[in-house]
Amino acid sequence: MADRLGAFEQAVLLGIVRLGEDAYGRAILREVQTRLEREVAAGAVHATLERLEKKGVISSRLGPGTPVRGGRARRFYHLQPSGLRALNDARAAIDSLWHGLKWPLRGYV
Amino acid sequence: MMPSPPNWAQALLRVFVKRADFDCVSGDLLEAYRDTVHPVRGQLAADVWYVTQVLWFVIRGARISATLFAAAFLTRTALDWLVPPLDFHARSTASTLLGVGLLLATGLQASRRSGSLLAGTLTGVATTAIAAIVSVVGAAILLTIWHGAGTMAAIRASGGLGEVFELPILMILPGAVLGTLGGMAGAMIKRPGSSQ
Numbered sequence: 001m002a003d004r005l006g007a008f009e010q011a012v013l014l015g016i017v018r019l020g021e022d023a024y025g026r027a028i029l030r031e032v033q034t035r036l037e038r039e040v041a042a043g044a045v046h047a048t049l050e051r052l053e054k055k056g057v058i059s060s061r062l063g064p065g066t067p068v069r070g071g072r073a074r075r076f077y078h079l080q081p082s083g084l085r086a087l088n089d090a091r092a093a094i095d096s097l098w099h100g101l102k103w104p105l106r107g108y109v
Numbered sequence: 110m111m112p113s114p115p116n117w118a119q120a121l122l123r124v125f126v127k128r129a130d131f132d133c134v135s136g137d138l139l140e141a142y143r144d145t146v147h148p149v150r151g152q153l154a155a156d157v158w159y160v161t162q163v164l165w166f167v168i169r170g171a172r173i174s175a176t177l178f179a180a181a182f183l184t185r186t187a188l189d190w191l192v193p194p195l196d197f198h199a200r201s202t203a204s205t206l207l208g209v210g211l212l213l214a215t216g217l218q219a220s221r222r223s224g225s226l227l228a229g230t231l232t233g234v235a236t237t238a239i240a241a242i243v244s245v246v247g248a249a250i251l252l253t254i255w256h257g258a259g260t261m262a263a264i265r266a267s268g269g270l271g272e273v274f275e276l277p278i279l280m281i282l283p284g285a286v287l288g289t290l291g292g293m294a295g296a297m298i299k300r301p302g303s304s305q
Contacts, residue, residue, distance in 0.1 A: 025137035042138055043165035068143050072136030
């Protein structure tokens with residue numbers, strides 16, 4: 001069974017999926033902030049990427065820097081098969097939880 | 110000329126991020142600073158944003174050692190209040206050795222992680238500063254729970270409330286010294302596979 005993912009891990013992984021070949025730290029941070037509609041610490045995204053890479057859910061490679069970064073390298077991330085399975089499992093779990101309920105919920109309180 | 114965050118904050122980041130990750134992490138922060146934050150918020154607010162981001166790494170780097178340090182202090186405090194010994198010497202020696210060992214190990218690990226001797230000093234300071242906040246809050250909670258006559262007598266016998274609330278803050282200077290010593294030890298131990 002694939003690793004269970006937390007909500008923030010899912011946000012980061014889905015950011016990588018959406019960005020495709022352009023998924024590096026800063027771009028993922030921006031994507032996560034946009035989707036979650038809140039300020040997120042860059043360190044939180046880096047820590048999550050590090051943890052996911054240790055789990056083998058994603059892999060990374062170094063790429064060239066840009067002038068705005070002072071020439072510093074970028075680390076590009078790619079989803080691994082276990083990451084894809086984990087995301088699909090997470091989606092299936094949510095779908096199962098909501099099965100049979102109309103969204104948005106009304107009339108239960 | 111492109112705007113830049115404070116040099117000291119960039120130097121601090123270098124200390125608290127793994128050597129292998131520093132280029133990517135600092136590049137990401139610099140890109141966000143120049144691309145988005147500075148144009149929208151201006152120099153001062155952008156600098157504050159950058160420092161806040163760096164502090165996240167500082168707290169993350171020192172959180173485990175700070176938690177252990179605060180836990181040791183609060184355990185010792187609770188023991189002194191609830192199970193007061195006749196002679197505090199043995200207990201003091203044990204808790205002092207534990208604290209010294211923890212700070213030396215923290216400094217050693219930090220300097221090996223970042224490759225910087227300064228990392229030991231700064232991690233020692235961060236550890237004791239965070240632990241001081243946790244310890245003072247924790248001691249206040251303990252005092253709220255236990256404040257009977259017997260406990261108050263035990264507190265007076267073990268150094269008084271002043272020691273409970275001041276000692277964690279006074280530990281920041283020894284934290285810097287011991288972190289530095291640990292950092293020096295870490296710098297002397299060559300990392301496996303390191304060419305430095």
